[in-house]
Amino acid sequence: MLKVMPIAAFKDNYIWLLVNPANRHCIVVDPGDAEPVIDVLKKENLILSAILITHHHHDHTGGILTLLEHDAVPVYGPATESIPGVDHKLRNDDLVFIQALDLELRVLEIPGHTAGHIAYYGAEMLFCGDTLFGAGCGRLFEGTAEEMLHSLTKISELPNNTLIYSAHEYTAANLRFAATVEPFNADIQKRIQDVATIREKNLPTLPSVLQLEKLTNPFLRCHIDSVVKSAQEQTHSQLMNPVDIFRTIRTWKDTF
Numbered sequence: 001m002l003k004v005m006p007i008a009a010f011k012d013n014y015i016w017l018l019v020n021p022a023n024r025h026c027i028v029v030d031p032g033d034a035e036p037v038i039d040v041l042k043k044e045n046l047i048l049s050a051i052l053i054t055h056h057h058h059d060h061t062g063g064i065l066t067l068l069e070h071d072a073v074p075v076y077g078p079a080t081e082s083i084p085g086v087d088h089k090l091r092n093d094d095l096v097f098i099q100a101l102d103l104e105l106r107v108l109e110i111p112g113h114t115a116g117h118i119a120y121y122g123a124e125m126l127f128c129g130d131t132l133f134g135a136g137c138g139r140l141f142e143g144t145a146e147e148m149l150h151s152l153t154k155i156s157e158l159p160n161n162t163l164i165y166s167a168h169e170y171t172a173a174n175l176r177f178a179a180t181v182e183p184f185n186a187d188i189q190k191r192i193q194d195v196a197t198i199r200e201k202n203l204p205t206l207p208s209v210l211q212l213e214k215l216t217n218p219f220l221r222c223h224i225d226s227v228v229k230s231a232q233e234q235t236h237s238q239l240m241n242p243v244d245i246f247r248t249i250r251t252w253k254d255t256f
């Protein structure tokens with residue numbers, strides 16, 4: 001049974017560490033900083049087997065080369081983004097097998113936040129970088145609203161029990177926006193309470209569960225009447241197309 005733990009980095013990043021307790025081998029996802037990873041490897045007496053990268057942003061990749069100086073391990077990443085250190089370039093539906101963890105992950109291309117952004121899915125877990133957050137989604141730096149909505153729809157088609165390992169602790173702030181978009185959504189109100197309790201203890205709100213995201217994340221709810229109505233009120237128009245609804249709430253969130 002794998003153990004998954006967050007390594008906190010920078011202000012609000014999580015570098016996810018997957019450990020096989022039986023042999024102490026591990027992999028890291030999106031090591032933006034090497035130092036906190038090296039500290040944990042030493043402290044827990046772990047052997048790094050591979051590095052997985054979701055997209056090129058520095059807060060996800062900045063630690064790769066320093067980690068490689070310590071351990072020459074394979075580095076997996078998106079085929080269409082240029083990232084120093086990545087030597088296994090991945091495309092949609094590629095399979096990554098990490099033997100030391102007996103773990104197979106399937107690659108999903110999910111452009112929107114960046115043009116080549118990928119996610120890794122396997123063992124009921126999704127490592128989705130900056131595409132899906134607790135109650136939110138990533139900003140559109142390189143992709144279009146249409147691409148991002150398509151990517152989020154692809155994620156929403158995974159099994160409902162999928163654990164969502166996002167790369168930032170944004171859930172509380174995202175829920176304040178979600179409650180503004182859907183003031184009468186009781187699931188959002190309940191999640192606000194739950195997240196407040198978790199954050200009081202300084203614990204991560206992640207992983208989330210896909211089912212909960214479908215109930216509380218406005219960006220996965222562009223087809224739901226209450227979200228459509230709020231988007232229409234924002235633009236004073238009769239938007240109906242899910243892409244227009246998505247674009248409206250994404251733009252609204254950018255200045256919230």
Ligand SMILES: [Zn+2]
Nearest residue numbers: 055057113130
């Ligand atoms: Zn990013």
